[in-house]
Amino acid sequence: MVGINVNSIYSFILITKFVTLPVYDTCFSVHDEIQTRKRVLVDVLFVVIVHEVKCFCTCHVLVILYLFVEVLFVVTCIISIFTGNMTFLGHISCVLTLLVFYFDYITGIGDVIYAVNAGGEAHIDSQGVRYERDPLHGKVGTASDYGKRLLIGRVPPEDHILYQTERYHHSTFGYDIPINEDGDYVMILKFCEVYFNAPNMKVFDVVLNGDHTIVPDLDIYDRVGNGIAYDEHIPFSVVKGRLYYNEEESDIRGGKIRVEFIKGYRDNPKINAICVLKGKLEDVPKLPPIPSEPDPEEYREEIEDKKSAKNRRPSGPRTPDPYSIDDSSIMLPVFVAIGAFIPLLFCLCKL
Template sequence: MFILSIFGNLYRNLRRSSPGWNAIFSFLIAFSLFTNCMGIGEVIWAVNCGGDAHTDIHGIRYQEDKHSVGVSSDYGKSLMIQRVVPQDQILYQTERYNMNSFGYEIPLSKDGDYVLVLKFSEVWFTQPNQKVFDVVLNGEHVVVHELDIFGKVGRGAAHDEIVPFQIRNGKLKISGETSDIVDGNIIVDFVKGELDNPKINAIEEEEEEEEDQVNDSKQKPSRRPSGPKVKDPYSTDDTSTMLLPVFVAVGAFIPVLFCLCKL
């Protein structure tokens, strides 16, 4: 899902260094779009923090934010958010912030591998080191330390923090650490530091499909529905047959990089 952001940086470097950048970048875009379609996760919960419900370009349904803690704001609507398609700018234009630490409860369906996507955009400050805060998962695990959104991407630009973790036997496992799950929920906290207020623009939780479920896709084409009731953008008809063109694309990608280094 996030490969295009990597190729965006390659695009800028290629444009400056090589007259053949256009053909190379076209290949990279085709490759990234193909691999993006290979995702086999399922979004089980998503919220547009501080804003209304929204369905993004992947068909992911972000629910309306009904959190009672903190302040909801749509000040970001005065900006054109960079690094995101126009349809989904709203996910980075609305936000929830608080003068103290605050958090969201995120439901978990069962044991499995998960990815938490935290969406941020700085819409107020115009310099780094003015809004800095931590993100803590399940009350114990610091998953983002001293986040300075402006320091990373500037003002009015989308920035995602990706947090993979596992749930096994009622326990959360992340980066070699373990903590207990209570009442089938985990909490993601945005912890106030010394510099201004913590905030969040949108949250998405994805459950990765287990390998045995992928292998049984022919026998079990229908997937268990959960979370927002929209068409699953990550489902595939036959993942086993789609792997071959991936290997072909990767094989073509390696010599392109080799030639690029010679330019």
């Protein structure tokens, strides 16, 4: 998944659609065979666009393929004006359109069942998921945008708002999520500590459907620090009106499940955003890893070692360097021997 502006992509696709329609109409009014192809292709392309808007497909490769098909079909229409028949390119363009639709289907992030920007307004994130306005607005807890003072780490700028706004409460609170079909689901709980700068200041539990403690003793700062996005991914399944999580099960009442944030002894529980997708955990995009930073203790020890090595002084007498001894001390015995030999030689000559 790539963090791109989905609204701009959709606008660009629709603009290309309207620009190429006059070419379509000109060609289709001349050749009946192309008229038939037109109806098939335009219908399929319309389904592709609707499917993208519905499933919030975000893959930029899909957009490139779509535009390629559009250009290919325009070229086909122009060629057909001079040849009088539908060329081989026409068949290829239709096949590619179907492949684009299939590519969209297999690379989408799954059907979004529920998405809420807690404490904030509606927003479309970099994955194309539309988060609705907080349904608890004015009803339960307190909405806060204190996090807007920070630039949130690990996420693109389009997603900052999902971690900057939040809802907290001085007591336990939660959200009701409609689940109408059996299948596998993944709940994404988005958090970010925007206030505290130390661990053990805000700790709480998250409970699903009243029976399953899905996140015990959550300390956001202890997990990632301040101003860093943090997601909890909770896979569960629904079969015949029952919810299954980690070999535990519970009843689903009224076609809704409930996620609750439990008040603990350390400050108030909170949530930044919630998203529920239908699909497998491995199909859900994850946040990038937190950039590794040097341990302050290790860095401090390294600096101290360098300073101590620089200021270290020898503890005992300095050992003389054998190579720095004066050469005159080595020649002294030679001079003494010569001095003693000269008088001896003189005496011998007298005799």
